[in-house]
Each structure stands twice: as structure tokens, then as C-alpha cells.
Amino acid sequence: MEAELRWPPRGRPSEEGRGPLSSLVRSRDLPQELTRAEDLPSLPAVAVEILRLSGDEGAGFEDYGQVLASDPVLAAKLLKLANSPMFGLVREVTDLKDATSLLGLRTVQIMALGFSLVSELPKEGGSNSFDYETYWRRSLLFAVAARELGLRMDRPLADEAFLCGLLSHIGQLVMAHATPQNYEAVLRRSPGWPNAEVERNALGFDHHEVADAVLGGWGIPDTIRVPVVSWEDGGELGEAVPPRVEKLRKLLSVARSVVALACDEDKGVALTELHGAAVANGMDPPQMDALVLLLEHHTKDTMELLDLKPGEAEDHYTMLSQAREQMVQLSIGTAVDLNRSERRSRKLESQVKRLSRKLIRDPLTGLGNRAHFDAILESEIKARVQRDVEGFLGVLIVDVDNFKELNDSLGHPAGDELLRTVGQAISSTSRSSDIPARIGGDEFAIVVPSCDAPGLLGFANRLRRFIAETEVIIQGRPRRMTASIGGAMIAHPECAEDGKLLIAEADRQLYASKKAGRDCVSVSAVPVDEAADATP
Numbered sequence: 001m002e003a004e005l006r007w008p009p010r011g012r013p014s015e016e017g018r019g020p021l022s023s024l025v026r027s028r029d030l031p032q033e034l035t036r037a038e039d040l041p042s043l044p045a046v047a048v049e050i051l052r053l054s055g056d057e058g059a060g061f062e063d064y065g066q067v068l069a070s071d072p073v074l075a076a077k078l079l080k081l082a083n084s085p086m087f088g089l090v091r092e093v094t095d096l097k098d099a100t101s102l103l104g105l106r107t108v109q110i111m112a113l114g115f116s117l118v119s120e121l122p123k124e125g126g127s128n129s130f131d132y133e134t135y136w137r138r139s140l141l142f143a144v145a146a147r148e149l150g151l152r153m154d155r156p157l158a159d160e161a162f163l164c165g166l167l168s169h170i171g172q173l174v175m176a177h178a179t180p181q182n183y184e185a186v187l188r189r190s191p192g193w194p195n196a197e198v199e200r201n202a203l204g205f206d207h208h209e210v211a212d213a214v215l216g217g218w219g220i221p222d223t224i225r226v227p228v229v230s231w232e233d234g235g236e237l238g239e240a241v242p243p244r245v246e247k248l249r250k251l252l253s254v255a256r257s258v259v260a261l262a263c264d265e266d267k268g269v270a271l272t273e274l275h276g277a278a279v280a281n282g283m284d285p286p287q288m289d290a291l292v293l294l295l296e297h298h299t300k301d302t303m304e305l306l307d308l309k310p311g312e313a314e315d316h317y318t319m320l321s322q323a324r325e326q327m328v329q330l331s332i333g334t335a336v337d338l339n340r341s342e343r344r345s346r347k348l349e350s351q352v353k354r355l356s357r358k359l360i361r362d363p364l365t366g367l368g369n370r371a372h373f374d375a376i377l378e379s380e381i382k383a384r385v386q387r388d389v390e391g392f393l394g395v396l397i398v399d400v401d402n403f404k405e406l407n408d409s410l411g412h413p414a415g416d417e418l419l420r421t422v423g424q425a426i427s428s429t430s431r432s433s434d435i436p437a438r439i440g441g442d443e444f445a446i447v448v449p450s451c452d453a454p455g456l457l458g459f460a461n462r463l464r465r466f467i468a469e470t471e472v473i474i475q476g477r478p479r480r481m482t483a484s485i486g487g488a489m490i491a492h493p494e495c496a497e498d499g500k501l502l503i504a505e506a507d508r509q510l511y512a513s514k515k516a517g518r519d520c521v522s523v524s525a526v527p528v529d530e531a532a533d534a535t536p
Contacts, residue, residue, distance in 0.1 A: 268326025
């Protein structure tokens with residue numbers, strides 16, 4: 001990685017990086033049964049080469065390409081990652097050179113290092129009750145959450161935050177796998193997922209100390225190692241620590257609340273912490289909630305990419321519903337009686353879901369509602385105003401052709417079925433990074449991050465064809481419908497009001513589609529802000 005990643009500068013990782021921890025630990029008071037364990041994870045050869053190149057200021061695309069080419073599986077995963085919704089590239093990449101050019105050398109370095117490390121770490125087994133599946137689900141969610149938070153709070157650190165999140169609990173994995181009987185004592189004392197305090201009480205040391213020894217021995221740069229081993233410690237590390245290390249620790253601290261929200265019982269407390277962090281970093285609570293919903297798909301995609309089992313995880317929509325209910329209970333000072341009757345629990349859960357759906361979901365289609373769409377668009381515009389996010393932002397507005405006539409002639413139940421079908425069509429054709437919503441009556445809208453004019457036009461045409469080719473059974477008879485679509489994009493918004501400019505242009509393009517005879521698409525070829533600048 002770049003020189004700034006190496007604080008203080010280390011030498012190149014030695015061949016010892018491939019051996020047991022016993023030859024690598026520094027001044028750490030760890031037991032011999034751990035430091036002498038034979039099956040401790042070693043640093044993969046690809047990772048050794050990546051770290052070696054990171055210390056060479058003259059290393060470029062070709063050098064990294066040769067290293068990655070030696071591991072075709074890793075290379076394929078990096079290509080798949082580059083084409084995933086998490087990065088949202090506007091066109092498919094088919095080779096590593098292309099991926100490196102679009103993502104940047106730094107991103108490829110960090111992701112390759114992270115993926116190669118994951119390939120060598122245990123995914124199952126052990127002679128204790130350690131839950132490997134839960135470990136990896138928590139670690140991947142931690143990583144994806146840290147990256148998405150980084151994109152919004154401190155964009156230059158987003159990819160490093162991903163790697164730090166991925167390694168955030170590596171000490172637990174090492175202890176559980178290398179000394180399973182010792183770590184069983186920790187698992188027996190933990191009511192939920194084990195934490196550092198329980199580990200210290202049971203063993204005299206914790207997973208952060210083990211991680212420090214392992215990562216230090218591997219030669220992982222200190223700007224990665226230090227945040228990984230200290231994110232749970234809220235104190236300052238001192239003036240000698242570079243600002244980027246403190247910023248990464250801050251990102252990891254917020255990401256921890258996302259993991260707690262998804263995986264632990266005190267969801268209300270975790271959501272309260274997240275909303276506080278949102279306000280402190282220029283975000284609104286609804287924007288943080290939208291980010292949490294987005295993480296579900298990104299985490300699942302990344303786990304599948306790394307051949308990890310996603311397991312049985314609660315969907316993030318239900319998770320937010322539960323957290324909001326707990327927040328209400330906390331705010332009025334009441335305690336939840338967990339032993340209430342099953343009937344009461346089901347009734348309460350149903351009430352919470354209905355309340356939550358009213359807040360962000362359209363009850364007919366299951367898409368976001370107008371308030372949700374407005375919050376997402378505002379968040380995307382704000383991120384670009386602050387230059388936290390680069391790239392075009394697009395909006396499509398979809399209007400069902402002749403819906404009023406269909407609704408009047410076939411009846412409202414049939415009209416509702418038509419709208420549900422359009423909602424399903426939009427969901428089926430959207431990327432996981434796109435945010436669709438029903439914004440009123442027969443009108444839908446989609447926020448399309450990371451797009452260009454050809455990409456937005458292609459998406460709109462695919463959607464138009466999909467709707468036109470979809471058959472709906474109404475009153476026992478197959479029927480088809482069409483839709484008109486208008487689209488616009490913006491490149492460099494200067495203020496929040498530019499979001500209205502984007503919507504106005506998309507509306508104008510929608511009108512052009514209808515005027516052209518309906519079942520048409522019209523997308524502006526030039527970003528609205530650039531068109532405005534060119535107007536005399």
C-alpha cells in the first residue's frame with residue numbers, strides 16, 4: 001500500500017510470516033500453549049507479495065497484476081467484486097488491469113490482501129462450541145458497514161475500513177481454533193457473543209492482544225493493525241498516532257453499533273447510538289436507517305463471493321422495526337417483559353411492523369414510500385455536495401400508461417394488482433444499490449447511484465421492456481400494460497436544492513415520453529448541472 005499506510009515504517013515481512021506465531025510474537029504476555037500451537041493461521045504467499053510490493057514505491061499495475069495472476073481464484077473474486085453492486089461500476093470489467101484502472105490501485109491492494117487472508121482462515125470445525133458461521137457473518141457485516149460508513153463519513157478511508165472490519169475479531173478466531181479448550185471457558189461465561197472483558201476475566205488476556213501479535217507478526221501495516229486492536233478502547237492513543245488511525249478507530253466504533261443492531265439483543269440501544277453518530281457526522285437518522293437496509297444485500301453478496309455461508313440472519317427491515325420499538329420503550333422508561341405470553345408477543349411484533357412500514361414502506365408494493373425516496377435522494381445529493389461520493393447520480397420516474405382508465409374499467413382491486421406487478425418489475429430489474437419507491441398513485445421513482453447517460457438509458461429501456469412483456473391475470477384474463485419513463489442525472493451538485501433540479505428534469509423527460517406516444521423512454525443526455533452551466 002501507499003507509504004502513508006505504514007506507520008511507523010516496518011521492514012518487509014520476512015519468511016517467518018509463513019510460520020507459527022511462536023517466532024513472531026513481540027513482547028506479549030500470552031500463554032505458551034497459544035504461541036506454540038501448530039495450526040495457527042499463516043500468511044498466504046499472495047499476501048506476502050502484496051505487502052512486499054506495498055513497501056516498494058515504484059510498484060505499479062503490472063507488478064500487482066503478476067502477483068494476482070498467480071492465484072486465479074483470488075483474481076476471479078476480485079473481478080466479481082469489482083462488478084458487484086457494492087462498487088456500482090457503470091460497465092462490466094473483464095480483466096484485472098481494467099478493474100485496477102477503475103477501482104484504483106489502493107482499493108485493489110486492500111481488497112486483495114483481505115480476500116487472501118480470509119482464504120487461509122478457518123471457516124468451520126474446532127472442538128468447542130465456537131460458532132464459526134456467526135463469527136464470519138459478524139465480521140463481514142462489520143467490514144461492509146465500516147466501508148459504507150467510510151464512504152459517507154471519510155471517503156478516502158473506506159477501503160481500509162473494510163479491511164479493519166474484516167479483521168476486527170481475528171483474535172477470537174485464532175484463540176478458538178488454536179486453543180479450543182481454553183476458549184471454551186470464555187464461551188461458557190458469555191451470555192451472547194464473547195467480548196474482551198469476559199476473555200480477560202477467563203484467560204488473563206483478550207482477543208485484541210492476540211490480534212496484535214498475529215497481525216504484527218504478519219507485517220500488516222500499523223495503520224491497519226492499530227485500529228484493529230484498539231477500536232474497542234475509546235481512549236486516545238496519543239499525539240504520535242496519525243490522524244488516519246484515529247479516524248479509522250472512529251469508523252470502526254460506529255460500525256460496531258451496526259453489528260450490535262443486527263446481531264445482539266439490545267437493538268434499541270444500538271440504534272440510538274447509530275442515530276447519535278449520524279447526527280454527529282452530518283447525517284440524519286433516516287439516512288442511517290437507509291444505510292442499514294442497504295447493508296443487508298451488500299453483506300450477503302460479499303459472503304457469497306468469499307464462499308461463506310450467510311446462515312439464518314434476520315432481515316434488516318425486521319431488525320429496524322424491533323430496534324424502533326425498543327427505542328420507544330427506552331424513551332418512556334419502561335422495561336420489556338420478555339416472558340409475556342406468545343400471543344402478546346405476536347401482537348406487539350405485528351403492531352411494530354405496521355408502524356415501521358408506514359414510516360418507510362409503501363404498503364401496496366413493498367417499495368419505499370415518498371418520504372423514503374426523498375430521504376435517500378437528499379442523502380445522495382448531500383454526499384456529492386460534500387465531495388464524499390463521486391460519480392453521476394441518476395433518477396428515473398416511471399408512470400403507468402393509461403392507469404386511470406384501466407383502474408376505472410377494471411376496478412380498484414385490479415388496479416392495485418397492476419401497481420404491485422409494476423413494483424415487482426422495478427425490483428427485479430434494479431441493482432441492489434438502486435433505491436426504488438412508489439411516490440404516489442401510479443408513479444414510481446428510482447434513485448440510481450453511479451450511473452452515466454448510456455447506463456441510465458439502458459436501465460430505463462430494460463425496465464420498459466420488462467413491464468411491457470409482463471403478463472398479469474386480471475379477472476381470469478391475461479392482460480399487459482406499458483409504462484412511460486423519464487430520466488435525468490446530475491454530476492456535481494452544489495447544494496441540496498439541486499435535488500429538485502434533478503427531479504424537475506426527470507419529470508420533463510417523462511412528459512416527453514408520454515408526448516411521444518407512451519411506452520417510451522426519454523433520458524437527458526447531459527447532466528442537469530452541466531446543461532444549466534451551458535445555458536447562456
